[in-house]
Amino acid sequence: MVTGRGRIVRTAQVWGPVGFFLLFALFPFYWMAITSIKPNSELYNKRLMPLLVHNPTLKHYIDLISQTHFLLWTWNTMLVAVIATAISLVLGTMLAYPLARMRFAGSSLMAMTVAAIYLVPQPLLFLPLADLINRLDLGNTLTSVILTYPTMLVPFCAWLLLGYFKTVPKELEEAARIDGASRLQTMRRVFLPLCTPGFISAGIFAFTLSQNEFLYALIFLTKSSVRTVPVGVIAELIRGDVFYWGQLMAGALLGSIPVAIIYSFFVEHYVAGLTSGSVKA
Amino acid sequence: MAVPSQSLIGLARPPRRAMTLSGWLDREAVFSWLMMALPLLFLAALVGYPFFYGILLSLEDRAVAKPGHFIGLRNFVTDFNDPIFWRVAVNTFVYTAVATVLKMVGGLALALAMNQHFRMKNLVRALLLLPFIVPTVLSTVAWLWMLDPAFSVVNRLLIEAGLVRSPGPSWLGNPGWAMFSIIMINTWRGLPFYGITLLAGLQTVPPELYEAATIDGASGWHRFRYVTVPLIKPVILIVTLFSIIFTFADFQLVYVLTHGGPQNATNLFATYAFDIGMNAGQLGLGASVALTMLPALALLIVALTLYMRKN
Numbered sequence: 001m002v003t004g005r006g007r008i009v010r011t012a013q014v015w016g017p018v019g020f021f022l023l024f025a026l027f028p029f030y031w032m033a034i035t036s037i038k039p040n041s042e043l044y045n046k047r048l049m050p051l052l053v054h055n056p057t058l059k060h061y062i063d064l065i066s067q068t069h070f071l072l073w074t075w076n077t078m079l080v081a082v083i084a085t086a087i088s089l090v091l092g093t094m095l096a097y098p099l100a101r102m103r104f105a106g107s108s109l110m111a112m113t114v115a116a117i118y119l120v121p122q123p124l125l126f127l128p129l130a131d132l133i134n135r136l137d138l139g140n141t142l143t144s145v146i147l148t149y150p151t152m153l154v155p156f157c158a159w160l161l162l163g164y165f166k167t168v169p170k171e172l173e174e175a176a177r178i179d180g181a182s183r184l185q186t187m188r189r190v191f192l193p194l195c196t197p198g199f200i201s202a203g204i205f206a207f208t209l210s211q212n213e214f215l216y217a218l219i220f221l222t223k224s225s226v227r228t229v230p231v232g233v234i235a236e237l238i239r240g241d242v243f244y245w246g247q248l249m250a251g252a253l254l255g256s257i258p259v260a261i262i263y264s265f266f267v268e269h270y271v272a273g274l275t276s277g278s279v280k281a
Numbered sequence: 282m283a284v285p286s287q288s289l290i291g292l293a294r295p296p297r298r299a300m301t302l303s304g305w306l307d308r309e310a311v312f313s314w315l316m317m318a319l320p321l322l323f324l325a326a327l328v329g330y331p332f333f334y335g336i337l338l339s340l341e342d343r344a345v346a347k348p349g350h351f352i353g354l355r356n357f358v359t360d361f362n363d364p365i366f367w368r369v370a371v372n373t374f375v376y377t378a379v380a381t382v383l384k385m386v387g388g389l390a391l392a393l394a395m396n397q398h399f400r401m402k403n404l405v406r407a408l409l410l411l412p413f414i415v416p417t418v419l420s421t422v423a424w425l426w427m428l429d430p431a432f433s434v435v436n437r438l439l440i441e442a443g444l445v446r447s448p449g450p451s452w453l454g455n456p457g458w459a460m461f462s463i464i465m466i467n468t469w470r471g472l473p474f475y476g477i478t479l480l481a482g483l484q485t486v487p488p489e490l491y492e493a494a495t496i497d498g499a500s501g502w503h504r505f506r507y508v509t510v511p512l513i514k515p516v517i518l519i520v521t522l523f524s525i526i527f528t529f530a531d532f533q534l535v536y537v538l539t540h541g542g543p544q545n546a547t548n549l550f551a552t553y554a555f556d557i558g559m560n561a562g563q564l565g566l567g568a569s570v571a572l573t574m575l576p577a578l579a580l581l582i583v584a585l586t587l588y589m590r591k592n
Contacts, residue, residue: 121530
């Protein structure tokens with residue numbers, strides 16, 4: 001009896017608060033999902049119980065794909081995210097390796113500069129950047145965002161990789177140096193292959209941040225055919241005061257899925273990356 | 282003693298290496314700066330240059346597609362005489378302060394709730410992080426629908442539960458409720474970041490310390506106050522500074538939910554700069570609004586950078 005009640009109290013102690021946070025975190029996604037499969041007759045009927053779906057339909061998804069450029073937006077988003085992430089990993093590594101391993105005058109000042117640049121928020125730069133992109137005649141090209149996303153992602157990747165690189169033992173590199181390898185050979189053949197987990201963490205973050213970016217895409221991409229998912233959904237499914245809620249929620253859900261899938265595969269790397277910066281610091 | 286040994290090192294080291302190109306490239310400083318040259322050039326061109334160009338713009342009467350003239354600080358004078366500007370400043374301050382406190386307190390509660398032993402903990406942790414990883418604009422659209430004036434599910438549930446009278450609050454149409462709503466949604470999105478980071482911090486606290494405190498007669502609250510909090514203080518401080526910077530300069534959430542309305546009740550620095558610079562096409566004036574964020578941001582960024590460096 002006592003142990004039974006103890007277990008119930010313990011379960012309530014754990015799942016009471018955890019359940020509250022789960023409900024708060026996940027309800028909007030549930031609402032997104034069921035809205036996207038409700039027919040309009042249910043969406044805009046106030047007498048029906050709203051939390052359930054009575055006659056599920058895929059109409060909103062079909063409309064979304066056939067009436068808008070959603071598939072093209074998805075392709076644009078992926079292309080931009082993959083290229084921007086690749087550029088940022090390469091440039092970030094080129095910054096982080098010397099800062100993590102070499103001793104030279106100005107290295108700690110450089111490391112702080114990289115951290116500071118990472119913390120500069122977009123709203124401080126978007127107006128001059130918009131003018132610059134205009135003058136370079138890059139408006140309405142994917143190049144505009146492929147070039148500007150790494151301004152946030154390079155310092156970020158460099159900072160995250162810098163922390164990771166410092167945790168890798170130096171012995172192998174020292175052995176390679178004694179065997180006569182140049183610094184570049186040591187870095188490429190010996191050191192970088194040891195850092196795959198660091199690259200995965202930084203890569204997932206960079207990819208997620210690219211998918212999440214809105215302000216630059218909103219300003220630089222005004223033609224439907226070059227838009228990314230967030231801008232396309234906001235700019236074209238909200239038309240004046242008319243909302244297409246079923247399509248909007250279908251778009252929001254489909255747009256979230258790539259990130260969610262990648263995240264679910266690498267969740268441990270993601271959490272490790274999230275917590276390393278602040279906990280190790 | 283010191284003098285001869287120094288001169289010996291000076292004689293022995295550099296000349297032979299400096300002879301060959303590969304020897305020169307193998308010097309730590311040379312290798313480092315060559316390696317960093319490309320990324321630094323990139324950042325100088327696309328962060329450094331726009332930054333200083335933005336300062337220049339703020340001193341011009343530049344409009345879209347027109348040449349600008351230098352007008353000194355007149356844009357800033359215009360800002361400081363603009364009642365909306367001050368409204369925006371107060372809004373940004375309130376938004377940042379309240380959301381940060383909510384995220385800190387809620388995040389700590391979330392971390393404490395998660396710092397227990399239970400089954401499926403990794404799954405729960407993964408699910409709790411979803412609001413943070415899903416593209417902000419897309420989840421914010423879901424909130425826009427949940428707070429819709431006619432079909433708000435939040436209102437329908439509140440009415441059903443007897444907590445409010447029909448038709449329920451106008452979440453995004455009433456100035457006070459609109460500010461409340463954007464703060465709540467910012468908290469919803471940022472809470473997992475706080476919670477999971479603080480959880481990682483909690484897990485670094487050695488259990489022996491709690492045992493020792495318990496033996497010395499410390500209550501649960503005392504253990505929390507005198508063991509947990511001092512040990513995770515660095516984590517709390519870093520996460521908080523980090524969150525303040527990005528809440529202060531928030532754009533997406535407000536742009537999607539209210540566009541700064543009703544009557545500028547939720548307009549923040551970033552959205553107001555966007556209004557003036559992009560919608561009204563006054564690049565110079567918009568740049569000046571964005572730059573008024575700089576003193577506070579610079580202070581926060583320097584503080585956070587120095588603190589991360591120190592630890």
